[in-house]
Amino acid sequence: MKAVGRRTLTAQGDQNGIALIVVMVALVLSALLAMSSARMAWLNEKMVSSQSDHQRAFAAAEALLKDAENDIRGESADGEPCSTDPLDIGCRGPFAQGQPFFPVDLNDLDTLSQRIGVEQECLQGICLPTSLTSLPPKSFATRLIQASTAPPDQALAATYGQFTATSADSGNPLLSGSTAKAWYWVEVFHHDVASGIATPVWRQPTPDMTHPFIYRINAFVQGHKPGTRVWLRALFMPQAHQAHQAQE
Numbered sequence: 001m002k003a004v005g006r007r008t009l010t011a012q013g014d015q016n017g018i019a020l021i022v023v024m025v026a027l028v029l030s031a032l033l034a035m036s037s038a039r040m041a042w043l044n045e046k047m048v049s050s051q052s053d054h055q056r057a058f059a060a061a062e063a064l065l066k067d068a069e070n071d072i073r074g075e076s077a078d079g080e081p082c083s084t085d086p087l088d089i090g091c092r093g094p095f096a097q098g099q100p101f102f103p104v105d106l107n108d109l110d111t112l113s114q115r116i117g118v119e120q121e122c123l124q125g126i127c128l129p130t131s132l133t134s135l136p137p138k139s140f141a142t143r144l145i146q147a148s149t150a151p152p153d154q155a156l157a158a159t160y161g162q163f164t165a166t167s168a169d170s171g172n173p174l175l176s177g178s179t180a181k182a183w184y185w186v187e188v189f190h191h192d193v194a195s196g197i198a199t200p201v202w203r204q205p206t207p208d209m210t211h212p213f214i215y216r217i218n219a220f221v222q223g224h225k226p227g228t229r230v231w232l233r234a235l236f237m238p239q240a241h242q243a244h245q246a247q248e
Helices: 002-073 108-116 137-146
Strands: 182-190 205-207 213-222 229-236 240-242
Touching: 002 182, 002 213, 002 229, 137 182, 137 213, 137 229
Parallel strands: none
Antiparallel strands: 182 213, 205 240, 213 229
16 A cells, blocks of 8 residues: 555656646747847838938938939029129129039130049049049949038038028938938030930930030938948939931
């Protein structure tokens, strides 16, 4: 009888030990499941945040392209001239102040080159590059970030609304405020040397020969996240006409 009692107690102890192991395994699995769910939620939140930041940066870059077109035309955001003073040059203020401007004819190129400087190539968002590839946008964007503290009159690029007097309340935090990192710069090419950009073909727009310039607008936006960067580029000819026949 005593032996039977010992066997009974031993069996109960084994069952209690197995139950403890099962409970511990269940707790571990539950903890792993909770950690996995938390990590998944964190990854989803991070992905949504990155997508949202990229969308804001892309929208800001598109707004910069439009603002640059207005700057080239000499118009504000509402389509009205930036100035009616005949001494002003578009949105760039009085000609006598010596700042860069968008050329009207070939006679302006020498003056513009002197104001920008041969070595610098760009000043206040207007560029006279030596070739079609001399200002690669990615490396130039790095220079912009490094030179972001330069005074406005020495800046390489222009900011949103800087010359067109566009309202700073753009609805996009990447375009306004002290932490904004969004710029545009416009490369000015004489049409004769711009064959690598646009060649006159049948029924394709070409610059008017009284204003023979092609503008290549570049927009760069650094998002709130370090990995968010958007570059956009567009060709712009404010006084274009249709080519009537292809060149041989």
